[in-house]
Amino acid sequence: MSVVVSKLTKAFGEQKAVNNISFEAKPGEIVGFLGPNGAGKSTTMKITTGYLSPTEGTVQVCGADVTENSMDVRKNIGYLPEHNPLYLDMYIKEYLRFIGSLHGLKGKKLKQRIEDMVELCGLQREQHKKIGAISKGYRQRVGLAQSLIHDPPVLILDEPTSGLDPNQIVEIREVIRNIGQDKTVIFSTHIMQEVQAMCNRVIIINLGQLVADGDVDSLKAMQNQANVFITEFKEDIDTQLVADLEGVTNVEALGDHKYKVYANKEVDVRPTMFELAKTHSWTLVGLQQQENTLEDVFQNLTK
Amino acid sequence: MLTVFTKELRSFLSSLIAYIVIVVFLTGIGLFMWVFPSTNVLDYGYADLESLFTLAPYVFMFLIPAITMRTFAEEKKTGTMELLFTRPLTDWDIILGKYLSSLVLVILALVPTLVYYFSIYQLGIQPGNIDTPGTMGSYVGLILLGAVFTAIGLLASVLTESQIVSFIVALFLCFIFFEGFGYLANIRDSSDFSYYIVQFGISHHYETIRRGLIDSRNLMYFFSVIAMMLLTTKLILGSRKW
Numbered sequence: 001m002s003v004v005v006s007k008l009t010k011a012f013g014e015q016k017a018v019n020n021i022s023f024e025a026k027p028g029e030i031v032g033f034l035g036p037n038g039a040g041k042s043t044t045m046k047i048t049t050g051y052l053s054p055t056e057g058t059v060q061v062c063g064a065d066v067t068e069n070s071m072d073v074r075k076n077i078g079y080l081p082e083h084n085p086l087y088l089d090m091y092i093k094e095y096l097r098f099i100g101s102l103h104g105l106k107g108k109k110l111k112q113r114i115e116d117m118v119e120l121c122g123l124q125r126e127q128h129k130k131i132g133a134i135s136k137g138y139r140q141r142v143g144l145a146q147s148l149i150h151d152p153p154v155l156i157l158d159e160p161t162s163g164l165d166p167n168q169i170v171e172i173r174e175v176i177r178n179i180g181q182d183k184t185v186i187f188s189t190h191i192m193q194e195v196q197a198m199c200n201r202v203i204i205i206n207l208g209q210l211v212a213d214g215d216v217d218s219l220k221a222m223q224n225q226a227n228v229f230i231t232e233f234k235e236d237i238d239t240q241l242v243a244d245l246e247g248v249t250n251v252e253a254l255g256d257h258k259y260k261v262y263a264n265k266e267v268d269v270r271p272t273m274f275e276l277a278k279t280h281s282w283t284l285v286g287l288q289q290q291e292n293t294l295e296d297v298f299q300n301l302t303k
Numbered sequence: 304m305l306t307v308f309t310k311e312l313r314s315f316l317s318s319l320i321a322y323i324v325i326v327v328f329l330t331g332i333g334l335f336m337w338v339f340p341s342t343n344v345l346d347y348g349y350a351d352l353e354s355l356f357t358l359a360p361y362v363f364m365f366l367i368p369a370i371t372m373r374t375f376a377e378e379k380k381t382g383t384m385e386l387l388f389t390r391p392l393t394d395w396d397i398i399l400g401k402y403l404s405s406l407v408l409v410i411l412a413l414v415p416t417l418v419y420y421f422s423i424y425q426l427g428i429q430p431g432n433i434d435t436p437g438t439m440g441s442y443v444g445l446i447l448l449g450a451v452f453t454a455i456g457l458l459a460s461v462l463t464e465s466q467i468v469s470f471i472v473a474l475f476l477c478f479i480f481f482e483g484f485g486y487l488a489n490i491r492d493s494s495d496f497s498y499y500i501v502q503f504g505i506s507h508h509y510e511t512i513r514r515g516l517i518d519s520r521n522l523m524y525f526f527s528v529i530a531m532m533l534l535t536t537k538l539i540l541g542s543r544k545w
Contacts, residue, residue, distance in 0.1 A: 049389040053544040074391045081389070085382030089318060101306045102390040146386075 001026050001060075002076075002154050002184040003048065008057035010043050017043040019208035020057070025201075027153065030180040032199035033188040036302050040208040041188040042082050045158050048186075049079045061154055075103065078147035082158040084140055088132035092123060092142055095131060096149055103150035117145040121175060137168040144172065148179065155179070157187035161194060173198055192294040202294075206302040219297050229261040229269060230254075232286030233277070241280070245272050258286075307392065307400025311374070315408050320373075324366055328412045331362050336419060350427035351434060355419060356441045356513060360481055360506070363409070363445075363452050368473030370408055371456025372466045374401045375540075380464045394540045398533060402457055409449040413442070436515035444512035447525040448505055452477050454532035461539045480528070481505045 003025040010018040018040040025031050035041050046052045048059050050070045058065055064072035087095055093114055100110045118127050121141040126134050131142060140160065147155060160176065161169045169191075176185060177198055189195065195202055196216055204212040204219075212219055231242075239251045239259065247267030252260040263269045270287055277284040315321040335342045335358050342354045378384040387397055424433050452473075459473035460466075484504030488497035501507045505528070508521040 046385075051385055051388050051543070071391050071393075074389055077389070079386075079389045081382065081385045083382055085384075085386055087314070087383060088381075089314060094313075098306065098310050099386075099390070102387075102392060104391070 002062050003186065004058075004060040005044070005048070006058055006060075008044065008047065008059060009055050010040070010047060010052065011055045016208050018047070018205075021205065021208070021210045022057075023203055023210065023213055025184050025186060027184050028180075028182060029201055030177070030185045030187070030199050032195035032202045033186055033205070034190075034192075034195060034202060034298060035188075035205040037190075039205045039302070041205065042158055044205070045079075045156050045186070045188065046081075049077055049156055050074055075150070076153050078150065078152035078155045080143045080147045080157045080160055084143040086131050086139060086142060089130065091130050092127055092134070093118070095142065096145060099146040100149045105150060113149050113151070117149050120148070120179075121145040122171060137164050140164060140168070140172065144175065153183055155183050155185045155187075157185065159188055159190070161189060161191065169194070192298060196294055204298065204301050211301045212297070216294065220291075220294065227263045227265060227267060227269070228290040229263065229273070230286065230288045230290060231259045231261060231273060231284065233257045233259075234283035234285055237280070237282050241276060242273070245269055245276065304392075304396040304400045307387075307397055308404050311401050311404035312407060315370075315404065320370065321408055321411070324370055324408060325412045325415075328362055328366055329415055332358060332416065344423065344426075350423050350432055352419060352423060352438055352441065355416060356445060359413075359445055360448055360509065363449055364474060364477045364481065366412070367405075367409060367449060367452040368456045368459065368470045368477065371405050371453055371460050371473060372469040373460070374405065374457055375460040376464055376466045376469045388543075394537055398457070398536055398540065402453060402533065405453045405456065406450055409453060410446060413445065413449070434515065437513065438515075440515035440517060441513045443517060444509045447512070447522075448481075448509050451480065451505060451525055451528050451532070454529045454536075455480065458532045458536045458539075461536050481509075 001024045005024070006022045008018055008021045009016060021040075021044060033041050033045070043052065047054050048061065048066065050066050050073050053067055058067070060066070061073045062076045064076070066073050087098075090098070096114045096117060097110060100113055105113055118124060121144050123138065123141055123145060126138050131139060134142070140163070144157070144160060147157065155176075157176070161172050164172060173194065176187065179185070180198075199216065201215055202212065202219055203210065234257065236257060237259070239253060242248060242259065242261060243251045247264045248261055248269055249264060250262040252262070254260055261269060261273070268289070270289065273287060274284065276282075332355060336352075336354050337343050337345065340346060342358070344350075344352075344354060347354070375384070378387065420433075420438060424431055427433055455476045456469075456473040459476060460469045462472060463469050481504065484500055484502075485506050488500040488504075491497065502524070505525075508524045511518060512521050
C-alpha cells in the first residue's frame, strides 16, 4: 500500500474539516476523490503532502509517516495544488529546473527529465516562454510536469482539469492515465464523466466524512434500488394492464403517452412489455431502461 | 537551501528590483556625499567617509524593507508557498535561502561605494591619509546593520500577505531598532536604566564598531538580533502546522 490514511481528523477551531476518514490506495490505482465544495478533499490532500498536519489519525506514504518522516513523504509525492500556483516570472524550463533541483536532481539527469516532461506534457510549442505568458491550459500542464519531474511513486492532483477546455481535458486525462499505470494517483474533481473515464476506484466524501469507497460499477449497483423503464406509445394505454405484469411495482404516467415503469431489481420487463403491446395492438415507440448515473449516486450520497 | 538561494537571487537579478535598489542607493548616497552642500565631503574638508556611514543606515531603512517585502508575502499570496512547503526542504532551507539572497543584494549595493573610499584615499592632502581601520570597521558595521535590517524585513514579510503592509512594518521596526531605543533612553537621561536601554538599539553598537574597534560584545548583539528575528520567522512559518 503506498498511501494509507487511517482515522484522519483535521479540525480548524471547532469545525472538523475532515472527520475520521480511512482509506488506502495501492500502486497502479487511479483514485478519484469526489465531494461537494468544502467537503474536505483539499484538506485531506494537504495533510497527505505534509503541508498541514493532522489533528488526529495518521497518514502514511510509502511506509513513511507524514508527521514523523515528512521529508521522506515529500520525496515520494508529486503534488499539484489546487489553483496550480506557479512563479509567473520564470521561464517554463527554468521553473522545472528549479523544482527538479529541489528534489535533488542535477546535471544531465535533470536536463533529461526536463526534456522528458516537456514532451510528456505536450509543452514543446511553448517551452521557451515565460509562465506568465502562456494560457491556462498550458500552465496546468506545467503544473503537472513539475509534479512528475522527480518520478514520484505517488501522485496527488487537486483538480487537475479545472478551467481547461474539452480538448485539453481529454489530453490531460490521457497523460494521467498513462502515468497512472505504475503509480498511485489520487485526484480530486467535480466532473463525473472524468471519474467514469479514468478511475478504477472512487472515494466520495461529504462534510468531512467518507460516504462511499469502491469501483464505479459497484457504487452504481449499490444505489440501484429498482429497475426503471421509460416507455412511450403512440396512444393512451391501460396502465392497470402494465401494473399487473410480473415484477412491476408501480406505473407512473408522465404525459404525452409516456410512462415510467418501476420493476423489481432483478426483473427486466422489456420483453413482457413488448408482448403486451403486441397483444393489445399498442404502438410502442420507445422502451428504455434508465441507468443510474454516477451523478445520481453522488447526489444521493452528498445531499 | 542553495537552490532556494539561487532562485531568489536570480529572480532579483532578472527583475528590475536589484537594479533599482542599487541605482537608488548609489544615487542617493552619491548626491549626499559629493553634491549637496551641507553634507558633501569636498566642502567638509576632512578625508573621511563620515557622510556615507551616517546616511547609509537611513537609506537602508527604506531600501531593505523594499527588497525583503516580497520574499514571503508574495509567495503566500500567489500560493507558491504551498509548493515550497511540499518539497523536500526544511523551513530553515527556505528562510536562510531567502535571507542570504536578500543580504547578498544589500552587499552588492554597498560594493561600488569602495570607489568613494578610493577617491577619498587619493584626495587626502597626502594620498592615503585616511583612517583605513576606521573605514573598514564602518563597512563591517554597515554590513551587520544591513544584516539585521534584512532579518527584520524577512520577519515583516512572513507576517502578512500584503507587500505594502510588510514594507511599512519592516520600516517601522528598523527605525525602532536603530534609533528608537536611543530616544527612549533619552526620555529621562538621568535614569539608571538609560545606559542599558541604549544598548538595545542598533545605533549604539554601530557607532562603537565604526571606530574601528570590533568588539565581541557588539558582534554578539548583531548576531543575537538576527537570530531572534529569524527564529521568530521560523516560528511563524511553522504555525501552519499548529
